Amino acid sequence: MRILKRIIFILGVLSLAILILLSVSFFVLKHLKIKEIVENEIEHSLGIGITINELEFSPLLAHIGLKGITVHNPPGFPEDELAYIESLHFVFDPIEIITRRKPNIYLMALDLKRLNIVKNKEGKINIKELIPVKDETAAAEAKAPFYFDVLILSLGQVTYSDYSGARKKEYKYTIGLKDAAFVGLKDENAVVRMVVYKALENTEIGKLINLTIVPVLSSIEDTVDAAWGTAKIGAKGIWEIGTLPIKLLSGGH
Numbered sequence: 001m002r003i004l005k006r007i008i009f010i011l012g013v014l015s016l017a018i019l020i021l022l023s024v025s026f027f028v029l030k031h032l033k034i035k036e037i038v039e040n041e042i043e044h045s046l047g048i049g050i051t052i053n054e055l056e057f058s059p060l061l062a063h064i065g066l067k068g069i070t071v072h073n074p075p076g077f078p079e080d081e082l083a084y085i086e087s088l089h090f091v092f093d094p095i096e097i098i099t100r101r102k103p104n105i106y107l108m109a110l111d112l113k114r115l116n117i118v119k120n121k122e123g124k125i126n127i128k129e130l131i132p133v134k135d136e137t138a139a140a141e142a143k144a145p146f147y148f149d150v151l152i153l154s155l156g157q158v159t160y161s162d163y164s165g166a167r168k169k170e171y172k173y174t175i176g177l178k179d180a181a182f183v184g185l186k187d188e189n190a191v192v193r194m195v196v197y198k199a200l201e202n203t204e205i206g207k208l209i210n211l212t213i214v215p216v217l218s219s220i221e222d223t224v225d226a227a228w229g230t231a232k233i234g235a236k237g238i239w240e241i242g243t244l245p246i247k248l249l250s251g252g253h
Contacts, residue, residue, distance in 0.1 A: 065089045077118050077126050078163055086111040086154075108191065109152040115199050117160045117209065125209050127196075148185040154178050155198060160205045173203045 053068025069085035091107040118126045155177040162169040177198060185191050197213045200206045206213070 062092050063089065073116075073118065073126050076122070076124065077120050079116060079118055079161065081114070081116055082118075082126055083112065083116065084114040086113045086156075105148045107150045107152065108148055110195065111154040111156075112195065112199070113156040115155075115158045117158065117205060119160075119162045119164050119209065121163050123164050125211075128209070128211060147187065148191055149183060151182045151185055151191055151194065153180050153182065153195060153198060155195075158199050158203060158205065160203075160208060162208070171203075171205065171208070173205070175199060175202070 049072040051068075051070040051072070052066055055064075055066050057064045066088045067086070069088060070081060071083040071085070072080055073082045087109070088111070089107070089109040090105055092105050115127075120126075155175040158173045158175055160171045175198070180198070182194055185194065193213055200211075200213065205211075
């Protein structure tokens with residue numbers, strides 16, 4: 001899902017711009033259409049539209065949050081919605097964005113409510129073009145902008161719709177994953193692969209669309225409490241611990 005990679009990269013760049021603008025004028029920032037900038041940049045770069053209902057940020061607390069994100073299907077597919085993300089949060093140290101070549105995202109919380117995988121009449125599958133199924137080269141890894149300390153993931157429902165035959169076939173799976181925490185994800189590809197892997201692992205969809213995803217990670221934890229412990233162990237100081245939003249750690253994102 002390159003769409004998610006693009007969102008992460010754009011938000012990282014925008015966060016730096018926001019910090020600079022804040023130091024100049026709160027009035028200017030108030031009137032910037034940040035949400036529209038993100039939507040337009042993703043659509044221009046990938047040819048896939050998204051709609052964001054709400055974008056909030058607190059640069060002084062190093063937190064960016066998006067709510068109500070609809071990822072639209074590419075042209076040629078009968079359904080509009082590819083995915084619906086209830087909320088997406090990032091916690092980071094803004095100083096690292098400036099000073100480090102590959103800064104850490106201390107905490108990323110993703111609540112993926114619906115994922116709709118579709119095979120159209122031509123046999124094309126919407127999600128296949130959006131997943132980094134191949135290993136990245138060393139050069140590509142060097143360009144990856146972020147390292148992810150903790151991913152907190154919630155998954156609701158996955159649907160597979162097949163329009164390639166005479167009649168539509170539909171398979172629905174309730175995943176019900178809530179606040180599972182994964183640590184040590186080295187880049188955006190690892191995040192995307194983990195999300196797709198967890199979405200498909202207990203379904204037959206992978207076999208139906210001939211897609212195998214191997215997650216890339218160093219270790220897995222099962223609860224938010226474990227993720228919080230990991231974050232504290234790896235903390236460089238009070239800044240990292242103090243900027244983790246309580247609502248994310250308590251599952252209220």
